[in-house]
Amino acid sequence: MNIKIKQKLTKKWFLKLQDIISNNIQDLEKDYGSNIKFKKNKWKFGEFRTIEGKVIEKGGVAFSNVVGKFPKNFAKKIPGTKNNENFWSSGVSVVLHPVNPKIPSIHFNTRFICTQKSWFGGGMDLTPCLIDKKERNYFHEELKKMCNLHNKSYYSKYKKLCDKYFYLPHRKEPRGIGGIFFDYKMDNWEKDFLFVKDVGVIFNFLIKNIIRKKMFTKWTKKEKEIQLLKRGRYAEFNLLYDRGTKFGLNSGGNPEAILMSMPPTAKWK
Numbered sequence: 001m002n003i004k005i006k007q008k009l010t011k012k013w014f015l016k017l018q019d020i021i022s023n024n025i026q027d028l029e030k031d032y033g034s035n036i037k038f039k040k041n042k043w044k045f046g047e048f049r050t051i052e053g054k055v056i057e058k059g060g061v062a063f064s065n066v067v068g069k070f071p072k073n074f075a076k077k078i079p080g081t082k083n084n085e086n087f088w089s090s091g092v093s094v095v096l097h098p099v100n101p102k103i104p105s106i107h108f109n110t111r112f113i114c115t116q117k118s119w120f121g122g123g124m125d126l127t128p129c130l131i132d133k134k135e136r137n138y139f140h141e142e143l144k145k146m147c148n149l150h151n152k153s154y155y156s157k158y159k160k161l162c163d164k165y166f167y168l169p170h171r172k173e174p175r176g177i178g179g180i181f182f183d184y185k186m187d188n189w190e191k192d193f194l195f196v197k198d199v200g201v202i203f204n205f206l207i208k209n210i211i212r213k214k215m216f217t218k219w220t221k222k223e224k225e226i227q228l229l230k231r232g233r234y235a236e237f238n239l240l241y242d243r244g245t246k247f248g249l250n251s252g253g254n255p256e257a258i259l260m261s262m263p264p265t266a267k268w269k
Contacts, residue, residue: 025061029055071085100217108122109124231263245259
């Protein structure tokens with residue numbers, strides 16, 4: 001299969017996934033009694049959708065298909081750019097910051113990148129501000145079941161990568177309860193693409209169950225304060241360490257789409 005067909009298939013899936021996830025979130029808002037919809041923001045290389053609802057205080061579901069040339073210094077860090085800095089990149093990314101502090105902040109992305117090499121990357125993780133062991137166990141068990149359908153080694157491998165990646169060295173603490181994270185996945189394109197699609201499907205399933213379970217529960221002012229402090233940590237990670245933020249800003253991405261991941265409000269002591 002040539003690279004153009006691979007690019008066409010992945011782009012088609014990412015566009016479909018953006019619709020699936022957006023509709024899922026809008027259905028949750030509707031069930032809560034809110035008819036708030038996503039605002040669609042088109043730009044040269046895609047479309048990012050944002051929502052400010054009664055369930056999701058600030059959320060974004062972005063699709064991008066960027067074609068361009070990496071800056072020389074940044075290109076040195078990217079595989080397949082030794083003799084050519086040109087690239088093709090497509091993917092979908094999601095960040096959901098809920099109103100209710102009992103619901104965790106949720107992050108997801110999957111992407112396909114082509115230089116003179118090509119690979120998949122992505123993953124998902126939860127950042128709760130209140131401890132819920134049942135929710136944590138459920139989240140990881142479902143991820144493990146999905147991973148095991150493809151390879152029995154994936155879950156432990158990608159969980160470790162997630163724990164290592166979503167860590168704030170200056171705070172000496174993890175950002176949240178982890179999930180799975182993978183990058184430079186270029187083993188077998190057909191199998192890797194099936195895995196990436198299942199990552200998107202399980203994400204959509206999980207957010208529906210996790211958000212719906214808690215969106216009607218009451219919360220206190222104290223719990224909201226804890227949430228705002230945790231959001232501060234979230235902002236610190238995204239601005240200081242997040243690879244996706246750096247990649248987006250160095251690849252001609254839309255700053256508004258890239259920084260949609262930032263929480264709507266945050267606090268620091």
